[in-house]
Amino acid sequence: xxxxxxxxxxxxxxxxxSLESPKKHIFATAxxxxxxWGVYLVCLETLGSVMSTYISGLVISTQSHIFSRIFKVPxxxxxxxxxxxLVPGSGMYLTVYEFIQGNTDLAQGHLQNTIQxxxxxxxxxxxxxxxxxxxxxxxYLKGKRTASMKKE
Numbered sequence: 001x002x003x004x005x006x007x008x009x010x011x012x013x014x015x016x017x018s019l020e021s022p023k024k025h026i027f028a029t030a031x032x033x034x035x036x037w038g039v040y041l042v043c044l045e046t047l048g049s050v051m052s053t054y055i056s057g058l059v060i061s062t063q064s065h066i067f068s069r070i071f072k073v074p075x076x077x078x079x080x081x082x083x084x085x086l087v088p089g090s091g092m093y094l095t096v097y098e099f100i101q102g103n104t105d106l107a108q109g110h111l112q113n114t115i116q117x118x119x120x121x122x123x124x125x126x127x128x129x130x131x132x133x134x135x136x137x138x139x140y141l142k143g144k145r146t147a148s149m150k151k152e
């Protein structure tokens with residue numbers, strides 16, 4: 001497991017470099033991806049690949065939002081490379097391979113799993129984005145309320 005987390009760290013760092021992320025944020029981006037992959041591996045045996053993807057996606061999204069606020073940069077600097085280890089590329093490969101081999105039932109199973117995993121990535125991003133928007137809105141309203149109380 002440790003070797004996989006280190007591999008994820010290196011892969012995310014390489015993805016950040018290829019996506020031309022700012023050099024000073026590559027280490028933080030790689031940390032986001034490595035922790036997300038570690039969470040995925042911990043959850044995989046008990047929850048399966050789909051739910052593990054969702055939970056690790058929540059972790060990656062949360063870390064990305066926090067780091068974007070700490071470093072005052074766009075959240076996508078951490079999102080895009082951070083999610084690389086979770087992208088179901090092998091699922092798409094297996095889908096196409098089984099279709100070519102004529103095993104349509106097996107191919108459909110791989111395709112269904114791949115779509116579910118991709119959906120969980122999108123759902124995790126949406127969930128955490130919504131949470132952070134609600135928090136930001138609550139802070140805005142609290143500040144507005146405090147400002148109006150000072151005027152009175």
